Amino acid sequence: xxxxxxxxxxxxxxxxxxxxxxxxxxxxxxxxxxxxxxxxxxxxxxxxxxxxxxxxxxxxxxxxxxxxxxxxxxxxxxxxxxxxxxxxxxxxxxxxxxxxxxxxxxxxxxxxxxxxxxxxxxxxxxxxxxxxxxxxxxxxxxxxxxxxxxxxxxxxxxxxxxxxxxxxxxxxxxxxxxxxxxxxxxxxxxxxxxxxxxxxxxxxxxxxxxxxxxxxxxxxxxxxxxxxxxxxxxxxxxxxxxxxxxxxxxxxxxxxxxxxxxxxxxxxxxxxxxxxxxxxxxxxxxxxxxxxxxxxxxxxxxxxxxxxxxxxxxxxxxxxxxxxxxxxxxxxxxxxxxxxxxxxxxxxxxxxxxxxxxxxxxxxxxxxxxxxxxxxxxxxxxxxxxxxxxxxxxxxxxxxxxxxxxxxxxxx
Amino acid sequence: xxxxxxxxxxxxxxxxxxxxxxxxxxxxxxxxxxxxxxxxxxxxxxxxxxxxxxxxxxxxxxxxxxxxxxxxxxxxxxxxxxxxxxxxxxxxxxxxxxxxxxxxxxxxxxxxxxxxxxxxxxxxxxxxxxxxxxxxxxxxxxxxxxxxxxxxxxxxxxxxxxxxxxxxxxxxxxxxxxxxxxxxxxx
Numbered sequence: 121x122x123x124x125x126x127x128x129x130x131x132x133x134x135x136x137x138x139x140x141x142x143x144x145x146x147x148x149x150x151x152x153x154x155x156x157x158x159x160x161x162x163x164x165x166x167x168x169x170x171x172x173x174x175x176x177x178x179x180x181x182x183x184x185x186x187x188x189x190x191x192x193x194x195x196x197x198x199x200x201x202x203x204x205x206x207x208x209x210x211x212x213x214x215x216x217x218x219x220x221x222x223x224x225x226x227x228x229x230x231x232x233x234x235x236x237x238x239x240x241x242x243x244x245x246x247x248x249x250x251x252x253x254x255x256x257x258x259x260x261x262x263x264x265x266x267x268x269x270x271x272x273x274x275x276x277x278x279x280x281x282x283x284x285x286x287x288x289x290x291x292x293x294x295x296x297x298x299x300x301x302x303x304x305x306x307x308x309x310x311x312x313x314x315x316x317x318x319x320x321x322x323x324x325x326x327x328x329x330x331x332x333x334x335x336x337x338x339x340x341x342x343x344x345x346x347x348x349x350x351x352x353x354x355x356x357x358x359x360x361x362x363x364x365x366x367x368x369x370x371x372x373x374x375x376x377x378x379x380x381x382x383x384x385x386x387x388x389x390x391x392x393x394x395x396x397x398x399x400x401x402x403x404x405x406x407x408x409x410x411x412x413x414x415x416x417x418x419x420x421x422x423x424x425x426x427x428x429x430x431x432x433x434x435x436x437x438x439x440x441x442x443x444x445x446x447x448x449x450x451x452x453x454x455x456x457x458x459x460x461x462x463x464x465x466x467x468x469x470x471x472x473x474x475x476x477x478x479x480x481x482x483x484x485x486x487x488x489x490x491x492x493x494x495x496x497x498x499x500x501x502x503x504x505x506x507x508x509x510x511x512x513x514x515x516x517x518x519x520x521x522x523x524x525x526x527x528x529x530x531x532x
Numbered sequence: 533x534x535x536x537x538x539x540x541x542x543x544x545x546x547x548x549x550x551x552x553x554x555x556x557x558x559x560x561x562x563x564x565x566x567x568x569x570x571x572x573x574x575x576x577x578x579x580x581x582x583x584x585x586x587x588x589x590x591x592x593x594x595x596x597x598x599x600x601x602x603x604x605x606x607x608x609x610x611x612x613x614x615x616x617x618x619x620x621x622x623x624x625x626x627x628x629x630x631x632x633x634x635x636x637x638x639x640x641x642x643x644x645x646x647x648x649x650x651x652x653x654x655x656x657x658x659x660x661x662x663x664x665x666x667x668x669x670x671x672x673x674x675x676x677x678x679x680x681x682x683x684x685x686x687x688x689x690x691x692x693x694x695x696x697x698x699x700x701x702x703x704x705x706x707x708x709x710x711x712x713x714x715x716x717x718x719x
Contacts, residue, residue, distance in 0.1 A: 182638035187587040221624050255631030262591045378613055385624055391614050 122438045135239045141288055152420040153354050153467040155240040156427055160356035160460035161230055162243030163434050167453045170441050176254035183261040190264040203265050204273045211277055212327035214256035215320040223384040224252055226363035233359050235346035235410045237309055242285035247360045277322045300325050303337045310343035312405050344405045352411050354468040356460050415467050423463045430459045440496045452495050481515045537579035539697035544572035546701035550708055560616035563626055564603035571596045597645035598633020599626040601652035609659045653679055671706030674699045
């Protein structure tokens with residue numbers, strides 16, 4: 121069972137609490153479209169994790185069996201603390217190279233693409249960051265950290281990072297010196313000059329202090345979140361792949377295999393620090409304007425409703441995926457992916473949103489009608505009829521409401 | 533076992549010297565020497581009786597094959613490339629190559645690391661014979677001899693492990709100095 125499933129109700133409640141508090145304090149804590157993009161990215165990350173983590177965890181287990189110098193006993197609390205420290209050190213270097221190597225930045229950039237900083241940003245995770253991340257924990261396999269211990273400390277490290285993604289918590293005194301906190305992690309997500317490539321720690325900020333990447337939050341300068349070359353999209357799939365596409369285009373334009381290779385291996389700004397074309401060379405926090413498509417309120421409500429349904433599908437997928445064939449798993453993953461992309465398109469008001477959403481709804485309706493057993497879930501006839509009626513209503517709404525230019529036309 | 537430990541010690545010392553001599557100007561070469569040196573150091577301890585380190589020795593040797601040999605090839609063939617000339621470039625190449633090498637090997641693609649090492653050695657040989665000088669040719673020959681001994685695998689009449697270690701130590705020193713002359717001469 122995926123432990124994130126258990127954590128999810130906590131995530132949801134705390135996000136609602138944060139949004140309420142931010143509103144009470146008069147802050148623009150949340151934007152529905154941005155938050156939903158984050159949550160959709162989290163969903164896609166969980167779906168891809170089913171495929172990627174199986175491979176990467178298998179590599180760890182095999183490396184442990186083949187190379188471990190000694191097997192650590194699981195019942196020694198001190199060793200758990202050491203394992204957490206070592207894991208966090210591995211995380212620091214993994215995270216640092218996620219920012220410093222183009223091909224790894226392509227995977228990680230999605231986490232930084234939100235221009236808001238709230239708990240939903242923590243869930244804006246990548247579908248491909250795990251492709252390289254496992255390399256940094258191989259030394260732990262050689263040292264003898266058992267796979268079960270690695271999985272637990274990895275989960276602790278991941279869950280710890282959730283609460284630091286908020287603007288509502290100020291500085292935390294002595295904790296700022298040892299731990300990753302909301303204050304020093306805000307700096308990590310900032311695009312102000314002093315924030316770039318700083319504060320990579322997962323739980324402990326001491327690694328940044330040791331390796332020279334620490335920066336304290338400045339009192340007089342508001343942190344502006346996001347990346348210098350903004351995403352400008354609510355499509356969670358594009359958020360995950362856009363930088364790969366950019367690198368592929370750059371590599372195609374280069375001559376010779378070594379130059380092509382260097383495009384992927386170099387830092388995001390290139391070896392000589394030249395910025396990406398289109399990125400602002402001089403950054404002025406005062407002139408920054410957040411991406412806004414002025415999504416109408418009824419579209420936002422529709423997107424929120426469907427986010428709930430996509431979430432239910434995700435929960436079901438995570439529960440049953442182990443018993444599905446690879447083809448069924450891929451098909452289910454495709455439905456979830458298509459749903460998240462369709463809702464993102466509606467929020468972004470792209471031209472093809474109405475057609476894509478209609479196709480999605482028709483596909484799901486046909487699926488429910490033709491297959492009484494929905495990926496091992498046998499639904500009673502009454503429930504299926506209710507679902508089909510609800511989806512038909514959504515289809516009618518999509519076809520009617522989105523025809524209106526005020527709703528569908530792109531707000532350039 | 534003493535022979536293996538002694539030859540690994542010689543290899544480790546050769547690598548140590550290369551690291552000291554080249555760490556500032558040829559980071560790719562220095563990192564390749566460091567990876568091989570770490571494997572050799574684990575080897576010394578392992579062959580002297582620290583059985584605990586057998587896994588670490590195997591792991592470091594695998595990383596050497598998958599990452600240090602390509603770094604060596606880059607350092608000798610393309611000394612101006614960021615992988616050879618920049619510490620950051622060398623480290624990220626080593627991480628990715630080493631990681632992929634370990635991953636592929638444990639997943640059952642056992643020929644991965646030897647194939648990478650072989651291709652890298654061929655690049656080194658090609659470089660040596662395109663820009664011939666005595667040290668380079670001697671280094672290239674010893675590298676080929678060491679790899680052939682390693683592939684041969686039989687221990688009679690001499691330990692092939694010892695031959696590999698000694699040939700590799702001598703080859704690294706000769707190739708580094710030959711290539712240094714070439715770089716200095718601007719060839």
